[in-house]
Amino acid sequence: MTGAAVEGDEGAVVAIVAARTPAPLVLALRGLPGSTCIVAVSAQVIEDLVARDPDVIVVEAEAERFDAPVLIRTLRAQEALARTPILLVAAGEARALRRIGREVGATDVLAKPFDGLELHERVGVLLELALARRENDRQALAMRRDAAKAMLEAAARERELVRRLMLAAEFRDDQAGDHLTRVAGCVIAVAEGLGLSSAEADDVALASTMHDIGKIGVPDHILMKAGPLTPEEWDEMRQHALRGYHMLHDSPSRLLQIAAEIALTHHERWDGSGYPRGLKGEEIPRSGRIVAVADVFDALVSARSYKPAWPLEKARAHLEAEAGRHFDPACVAAFLSRWDDIVALVQERSS
Known part of the structure; x- marks a missing residue:
């Protein structure tokens, strides 16, 4: 041939x-x-x-x-x-x-x-x-490249929007920036401990920086109050979950939809005693369950005008005790599996 x-x-x-x-x-x-x-x-x-x-x-x-x-x-x-x-x-x-x-x-x-x-x-x-x-x-091929470039540019704009919204929260509370950064780091640890991909963990972490965006609507005399809140003030404070959700949920952005989900559900509890909807167990979206652990842990180890910072081991013991009540046990286990990383993050980002 x-x-x-x-x-x-x-x-x-x-x-x-x-x-x-x-x-x-x-x-x-x-x-x-x-x-x-x-x-x-x-x-x-x-x-x-x-x-x-x-x-x-x-x-x-x-x-x-x-x-x-x-x-x-x-x-x-x-x-x-x-x-x-x-x-x-x-x-x-x-x-x-x-x-x-x-x-x-x-x-x-x-x-x-x-x-x-x-x-x-x-x-x-x-x-x-x-x-x-x-x-x-x-x-x-050229169209696919153009589409991929457009998607990257859109993703960059999304992330810039999230950062700007995070800055809006910092204007209301000068401690918010450090808190949000540490929460995002803890979220990545929990998400990766649960087996999420790096991209999925990054998305949840970035979206988590808007979990308290609804506090923009909370009056200063409540948000900045040094002492305990009255029952009426607590009712007002708790509205931030719904307000944050309504601010974000109707966006076509997938990232903002995750953020809306987190804003609404990060105060729900595994046993159904949380707010605003009293969701229980896996009724709570996974993103909300992840952020609940990260948010509470950082609040415990951070000093505030109304309380001193808890030692890390005391905060860890609290998470372990509340697994199955306040928190998803799997999220707590994932969090503790990255304990050395968490300790390093808190020490590096201490306020």
Whole structure:
């Protein structure tokens, strides 16, 4: 078996597989408009065709030399050649050849003896098909790249929006920034401990920075109060969960939807005694269960005007004691599995 390739001025390549050299097909295609040279290829036809990646392959059947249908099936099995137009040139009745061509994956068939002009026309049509397909693939790739770039830019804008909203919370409470940063770090530890991917953990962590965004609507005399809150003031403070949810939930942004979910549910409790809806167990979204652990832990280990900071081990013991009551036991276990990381985070980010 031998092979040759006819290469055109514009870079189009017609590869020919034939049993004889010089093949009549090669001689006939010398006159193909735009062709300038004939390049011989080795006897390793399959490997050579994959490497050359021709625009069209012409296979001349020679029953006594090689099995053209088997060859075409082999070519089609190669990923690089699966869509390459293939013209089967063989002796036989036209209808039978078309049936064989369809069965083995040939794009077109030409019966021998062939007319040189018809051969040129058939190959020319297949070249146009191949070049149109390649241009379509090029445009599709460019569109995918543009879409990927647009998605990255949109994600960057989303994250910038989240950061701006986090700054809004800091304007109300100068301790909020450190708190939100530590909570986000704890969220990553819990999320990864639960087996979430890094991307999923990052999304929940970033969304968690808006868990108290609803406090923007809490009056200063309640939000900044140094002493205990009255029952009426507690009722007002608890409204921040619903307010945060209503601020965020109808956004088309997936990140803000996660943030809305967290804002609404991070004060729910595993035993159903939380607020605002009294959800219980796995009725509470996983994001809310994760943030509940991180938020309470950081509140415990942080000094406030109304309380001193708890020692880390005391806060840890509280989480362990409340697993199954306040907190999802799996979230507490995940949190404690990253205890060394948590300690390092608190020590680094201490207010």
